[in-house]
Amino acid sequence: MVLEFFRKQKYVTVKPEKEKRDIPEGLWVKCTRCSEILYIKELGKNYKVCQKCNFHFRVSAYERIDMTLDAGSFVEYDSQLVSGNPLQFPGYPEKLEKAMQTTGLKEAVVTGEGTIHGYPVVLAVMDANFIMGSMGSVVGEKITRAVEAAIEKKSPLIIFSTSGGARMQEGILSLMQMAKTTAALAKLDEAGLLYITVLTDPTTGGVTASFASLGDIIIAEPGALIGFTGPRVIEQTIKQKLPEGFQRAEFVRQHGFVDLIVSRNNMKQTLTNIISLHVAGGE
Structure with missing residues (x-):
């Protein structure tokens, strides 16, 4: 058997x-x-x-814009700006060309204006698919121009950040964008205009140390990595194990760096609520 x-x-x-x-x-x-x-x-x-x-x-810049703005309201700024190779860094032009072909973008940030539930806003959206959202001269220039446009139009400014940090191929010229964007935002603040920053995964390096952290309201998406230096580098430097969830949005919110954690499907309504309160308060 x-x-x-x-x-x-x-x-x-x-x-x-x-x-x-x-x-x-x-x-x-x-x-x-x-x-x-x-x-x-x-x-x-x-x-x-x-x-x-x-x-x-992770979503692309144009996907983010479609999710955030009213349909058909977006008007793009400075779409013709492209990076050069000021330091003659080997292989940099080829890297830029590949990123352009892969993403369909000219740079790691898209800027423009539109409306959110009828409220006019100026918007800057970074895209991690373009050289990990690294900040070079053109990224800093486009964001600075977006800030200046918000001042001119007296519109709220919203920046969606995602970045691996400053772009090493542009050296000090990349690091200068931290001061440049920060100075522009100081003028926005003097004008009494609303600035909302939304931190998405990941937001690190020079972007975190400049415009991403200067919002009147700082929002993060759930689970987003937020910090200056990555956790692995920190652990190797201090020779200690970091706490569970270190540098994630929930940990950062608990320690007072972020005001709100908002899921993407609630983001547009949350932004509308904040803008409407600001508009009502200014009347």
Whole structure:
């Protein structure tokens, strides 16, 4: 009887590889945090937030603009500006060209104006897909011009930050953008205009140490990495294990660096509420 049982189980039918792959590629994605398999169209309808664990996938600058502004209201600024190679850094032009081809962007930030539920705003949105959202001369120039436009139009300014820091290929010229953007924002503050900054994953380096941290209201997306130096570098420097969740939005909020943590599907309404209060207070 035992031998007969094993004889019956000896052969297993295996389907050919082509028959097993009956789900077209590009329709599903695995959540980075919980490994849930998500249907891309449904994920898009949910603002690219995992329905199971609330993980916020990174989004492009234009996706962010579509999620934030009223449909058809966006008018882009300075789309013609592109980076040069002032320090003649080897391979930098090729890196820029590749980033342009991959993302369809000219630089790591898109700026312009539009409306949010009818309220006019000036907007700057960084894109991590373009050389990790690093800040070079053109990024600093475009953000500075956006600040100046907000002053001229007397409109609230909103900046969505995501960055790996200053762009090393531009050296000191990149670091100068920290002071440049900060000086422009000081003039915005003197004009009594509202500045909201939204920190998304990741916001680090010189961007964190300048315009990203200067908002009247500082908002973060859930789980966003926020800090100057990354946790691995800190641990290697101080030779200590960092606390669980260190530099994540929730940890940063608990320690007073961030005012609000807002999920992406509530972001537009939250921004509208803040702007409406500011407008009502100024009347």
